[in-house]
Amino acid sequence: MDMDLSLMNKEQKKAIKTTEGPLLIMAGAGSGKTRVLTHRIAYLLGEKEVPSRNILAITFTNKAAREMKERVAALVGGGAASMWISTFHSMCVRILRSNINYIGYENSFSILDPTDQKSVIKDILKRRNLDVKQHNPRNIIGYISDKKNQLIKPDQAISEAASYPDTLYSEMYSDYQRILYRNSALDFDDLIMLTIELFDKEPKVLEHYQNRFQYIHVDEYQDTNHAQYRLINQLAKKYRNICVVGDSDQSIYKFRGADITNILNFEDDYPEATVITLEQNYRSSKNILDAANAVIENNTERKPKALRTARDGGPKLQLMVSDSERGEAETIIGNIQSLSDEHSYSDMAVLYRTNAQSRAIEDALVKSNIPYKMVGGMKFYDRKEIKDLMSYLKVILNPNDDISFERIVNTPKRGLGPKTIDKLKAHGQNTGISIFEAIKESDFIGIPKTAVVKLMGLVDLLEGLKHKSRFLTITELVDEVLKHSGYRKMLEGEKSIEATSRLENLEEFKTVTMEFDRDNEISDELLFTFLSDMALVSDQDSVEDDSGVTLMTMHASKGLEFKVVFVVGLEEGIFPSRRVAYDDRELEEERRLMYVALTRAEDRLFLSRANSRMIFGKTESNIQSRFLSEIPETLVEGKEAVGGSASDGMKKRSGKPKRSRVLTNNSGVTFSIGDKVEHKKFGDGIISGIKGEGDSQELDIVFTKAGVKRLLANFAPIEKKE
């Protein structure tokens, strides 16, 4: 067995060998934490002779889980098959699959994806006669997710709701949960919450898993939410062998419930804990690391930690300033091309704050014929045809899944429109049965004869497929569905480019099912296993194409590394995002995101900003990002030249004469970033951003007393000073 620890540093060795009791590993970026984790597991297996079934390792992504499995296997050979190395969610699915009946759910439950969630919420809004425009489903889903992450059940949410809109949202949460229950459906948050509920209600089940998982590892601990925290604590309570790894400086998922205090307070939870800090960075050159350290030091909410690197200074960081997002893209492409002698494209990545920023870069890459891959664009599994097919499979497994049933009832068109479906739904709701069951009574609820016949045909189709499903592989079942539902015929009949591509995607999907069929025998559980596997994978997992420049959001880049990294759009309002720019806590999270982005780079780091860019169809100018200002000039090539003051925004603007046709307050006045102004009511302020042109131009002004306001340049009662 390859358990050569001689290449490890002192802290790493200690982390590997501290197997008993709670252990907190604060692992800085690039400090080799995966290596430590995998070696620790190998050490437990090899030296400590812990049976593999007693080890649990939890990650957030399938990719991380797969990688860890492979690396452990490489260290210990086979024999680790019965070890659970999985994500939070797939662990919970496995536990719930055999135990969810204890808490009253069907064991063939479906898993809702965000699209399904949205349609449930829309249904609820409709039934409550509420306007979707006033109540954005996203907010409601966010509310529900928050509550579930806090382990707050609907009843408690209702009684605790103090004011609007919580009073309403908590009621909708209650509706939502009732609907899911009736559909035998769980959302992602339920997987965690209900596992905890199961453990609370059935101590025997909990104890079984406590005994099984005597050594627990949690990766990316800074990203755990409260529910995940509770779950881990339940499991670790008996043996207290819990090893958590994380870096509070890389906590960037607060907006989805990640609670940074879980890692910061670990020592309070486990006073006997050993704490090890890994500060030796093996990834980046010194200049890159110095820049990252300089940025993160501006955060107050952190434990001081400074990464060291054994590598030399390396080239300086390089700042690129362009006029527009197109100019930015061209500058990047220029650098990519000149670097391509030394580096392969796959060693380069372009990181941006928002997905929308990818467009300009993508365009430029296409024009230059440079291969690239984009992470997180239009997701394969989000495509309509894939979701439709999945809905057929879900209904075959669980006919009471109204959410999926509704998706397919008229796809392909069967002449079963909203009228018919509404009647079925209303009947189902009145009598507490599913749509599928309601169909059997459709004769009596005012549905026209022709529609009844069509409904019966659909029932026959689905029941026939359900019957067959027991004897077929998933690939064969998919073919049966496509054939007998008429879905394939529908697409073939369309003859459009789009339909052709949909057909191709369905074929592509079969490579996924074939892979699944290779690993799984035909059994009664096959379809359930397939669907719950599928619900928990994302495309990031399947991107195994390692040629081409990588384009992705900074969030998506966490955990990855590249020789050459471009961090783009370093402008106030873009990054940090305008929405957080004046909230200290959220600003610190943005800064951590900057830290994550910078520390992805091994050898070369390019920073880019544009003097103006098109946002939502309007041209916007913004001053350089404060995060850029926080990097010492001595580390950056090209920074001293532009200085980073707001004046370059002015330089650029002065070339373009402004005109105003309408006589207004400020017609003919040209505003530039950095201008001092006085407002009739708000007092003194400085222009921090400009949006749009001409008559509709808007100004972001930071007022000394009144905070930030966005005002119309022409009409605001402001005067330019000096």
Add this chain to the structure above:
DNA sequence: GTCCGAATATTTTTT
């Protein structure tokens, strides 16, 4: 029941 054009809303999102 279906289709088309206006109205609307746009951070990030490992599962």
Add this chain to the structure above:
DNA sequence: ATATTCGGAC
């Protein structure tokens, strides 16, 4: 700029 969504015409 653009994707989605909704209302009204056919």
